[in-house]
Amino acid sequence: MSDDRRVLTNRQGHPIADNQNQRTVGSRGPATLENYQFLEKISHFDRERVPERVVHARGATAFGEFEAYGTVGGEPISKHTRAKLFQEKGKKTEVALRFSTVAGGRDSSEAIRDPRGFAVKFYTEDGNWDLVGNNLGVFFIRDAIKFPDFIHSQKPDPVTFERQVANRVFDFWSQSPEALHMITLVLGPRGIPTSYRHMQGFGVNTYKWVNAAGETKLVKYHWLPRLPVQSWTEADAAVAQGQELGVHTRDLYAAIARGDFPQWELNVQLMDDHDHPELDWDPLDDTKTWPENDFPLLPVGLMTLNRAPENFFVESEQIAFGTGVLVDGLDFSDDKMLVGRTFSYSDTQRHRVGPNYLQLPVNSARAAAHGVNTNQRDGAMAYGVDGHGADPSINYEPSLRAGLREADKPAHQAQGPVISGQLTRERIERTNDYQQPGERYLLSEQWEKDELVANLVGNLKQCDRAIQERMVWHLFLAEDELGQRVGDALGISAGDVKHLQPVPTQGWGPAEQSRLDNLGSNGPRDVAGLVMTHCVPNQRVQLAQDEEPAAV
Numbered sequence: 001m002s003d004d005r006r007v008l009t010n011r012q013g014h015p016i017a018d019n020q021n022q023r024t025v026g027s028r029g030p031a032t033l034e035n036y037q038f039l040e041k042i043s044h045f046d047r048e049r050v051p052e053r054v055v056h057a058r059g060a061t062a063f064g065e066f067e068a069y070g071t072v073g074g075e076p077i078s079k080h081t082r083a084k085l086f087q088e089k090g091k092k093t094e095v096a097l098r099f100s101t102v103a104g105g106r107d108s109s110e111a112i113r114d115p116r117g118f119a120v121k122f123y124t125e126d127g128n129w130d131l132v133g134n135n136l137g138v139f140f141i142r143d144a145i146k147f148p149d150f151i152h153s154q155k156p157d158p159v160t161f162e163r164q165v166a167n168r169v170f171d172f173w174s175q176s177p178e179a180l181h182m183i184t185l186v187l188g189p190r191g192i193p194t195s196y197r198h199m200q201g202f203g204v205n206t207y208k209w210v211n212a213a214g215e216t217k218l219v220k221y222h223w224l225p226r227l228p229v230q231s232w233t234e235a236d237a238a239v240a241q242g243q244e245l246g247v248h249t250r251d252l253y254a255a256i257a258r259g260d261f262p263q264w265e266l267n268v269q270l271m272d273d274h275d276h277p278e279l280d281w282d283p284l285d286d287t288k289t290w291p292e293n294d295f296p297l298l299p300v301g302l303m304t305l306n307r308a309p310e311n312f313f314v315e316s317e318q319i320a321f322g323t324g325v326l327v328d329g330l331d332f333s334d335d336k337m338l339v340g341r342t343f344s345y346s347d348t349q350r351h352r353v354g355p356n357y358l359q360l361p362v363n364s365a366r367a368a369a370h371g372v373n374t375n376q377r378d379g380a381m382a383y384g385v386d387g388h389g390a391d392p393s394i395n396y397e398p399s400l401r402a403g404l405r406e407a408d409k410p411a412h413q414a415q416g417p418v419i420s421g422q423l424t425r426e427r428i429e430r431t432n433d434y435q436q437p438g439e440r441y442l443l444s445e446q447w448e449k450d451e452l453v454a455n456l457v458g459n460l461k462q463c464d465r466a467i468q469e470r471m472v473w474h475l476f477l478a479e480d481e482l483g484q485r486v487g488d489a490l491g492i493s494a495g496d497v498k499h500l501q502p503v504p505t506q507g508w509g510p511a512e513q514s515r516l517d518n519l520g521s522n523g524p525r526d527v528a529g530l531v532m533t534h535c536v537p538n539q540r541v542q543l544a545q546d547e548e549p550a551a552v
């Protein structure tokens with residue numbers, strides 16, 4: 001019988017005639033050690049895993065395109081950035097987007113309470129641009145030096161390997177009040193989106209735009225889904241998780257397979273490039289949002305995801321994003337998180353994927369008009385030789401011979417404001433850790449407030465009394481009602497905690513002292529006219545029977 005299927009081989013190209021039996025001396029063994037076919041197969045299997053990401057291990061990637069509008073705020077976008085991908089209306093750029101959870105391992109549940117990663121790679125004609133963000137718009141800490149401690153508090157106990165022990169998580173948070181804004185989001189329903197398609201995305205950190213004249217603006221990025229924002233309660237998520245650990249990956253790939261391509265519009269907020277002393281928060285602080293009533297959202301383009309990976313490991317496990325990956329016309333700000341992140345991503349990828357991770361097709365700057373031409377050579381798993389000059393022997397620069405040359409210099413050499421200061425270790429001055437968490441609570445929908453309170457109480461009940469008291473103290477400083485509701489459920493009043501002094505790690509000024517003097521009776525904050533990033537409606541998709549949130 002003819003069989004036109006391809007013949008199985010090993011990686012040396014040797015045809016495999018028997019894939020069922022090892023080579024042995026006689027049918028009962030012993031096995032021979034020269035059995036190349038078996039050794040190649042089993043030793044490759046032994047190495048099938050690369051280390052999983054130290055954070056954001058569980059994720060799913062999809063591919064598609066970004067289409068530029070050519071304008072920002074009704075003006076040509078060239079006024080503020082010269083980045084080529086944005087310039088012409090209708091210009092399309094290929095993208096990859098990896099969604100993820102943060103704390104769990106590679107096969108962990110996707111219906112877990114956690115921020116979601118939202119990492120976009122743009123394959124532009126000027127090389128790659130990565131925008132590595134999340135679905136909540138802010139972050140827990142504002143200085144990168146705290147990141148390893150923060151993540152350790154979120155990861156399993158190193159002795160017992162118990163997961164998400166509330167006493168660890170809230171121990172860290174109780175001593176890091178800058179986390180309060182993010183806590184009001186993660187512990188509420190937005191901490192469990194119903195799918196990757198029904199959530200917002202944000203760059204979170206502050207970046208810069210640069211125009212052709214070298215003029216700079218501060219910029220924040222927002223991805224707004226065309227689908228409504230939808231979330232689950234804790235009880236809904238338990239139902240989803242009971243049926244399937246990978247609900248979000250399955251949802252994403254099923255939607256793409258049926259041609260229901262998810263879309264997000266990219267919007268930006270812009271600010272002049274200086275420290276804005278008129279604001280009572282710092283524009284470089286990633287625990288803050290920029291109120292949209294003062295800094296409106298300006299649409300710049302539309303992203304569509306239309307392809308799932310052909311192979312999950314090759315295109316999702318090995319994809320590598322980094323905040324340092326920017327193209328001409330885009331730049332860093334001095335945000336202390338951003339600088340730390342920028343070192344960390346490529347560093348971990350050289351370890352996780354290997355020193356030549358940028359030669360893998362999913363990571364290579366495949367759309368770069370000038371190609372990828374470097375003098376970087378060799379190292380583990382070099383897949384090929386990067387683009388070189390006419391004489392491939394010239395792997396150095398400068399040279400009079402036929403090697404690579406430097407690109408043309410930009411018209412201006414220096415850009416941005418002049419910075420001066422002495423070396424120091426100090427937190428930023430305008431920490432203002434309580435205002436936006438309080439405002440965020442007040443502007444939440446009623447079911448979001450109820451869920452937030454129920455989840456805070458449920459977690460804090462598992463914590464030491466000192467941690468409970470400190471958290472209630474923070475919550476009262478943010479908003480009376482929030483402190484009152486959580487405190488009532490724990491049996492802790494404002495009077496019980498009023499004697500507590502600020503924690504050593506926090507910023508403190510007259511505004512905080514005044515709230516502490518009146519703890520529990522400050523009255524609601526004024527949120528009239530305030531528009532924060534979460535102010536798009538949030539629909540509950542109900543899966544659980546118990547419609548009412550747990551009584552607190």
Ligand code: HEM
Nearest residue numbers: 053056098117118119133134139144147204340341344348
């Ligand atoms: C100093 C603070 C931070 C550090 C040191 C840090 C470090 C890391 C590291 C080491 C990874 C693994 C990367 C890999 O293995 O490929 C990672 C992944 C990620 N981080 Fe961060 N991170 C920080 C803050 C943030 C913030 C503020 C956000 C959101 C705005 C964020 C979003 C992400 C995302 C989305 C991924 C997954 C990327 C992917 O899908 O491959 N990180 N981070």
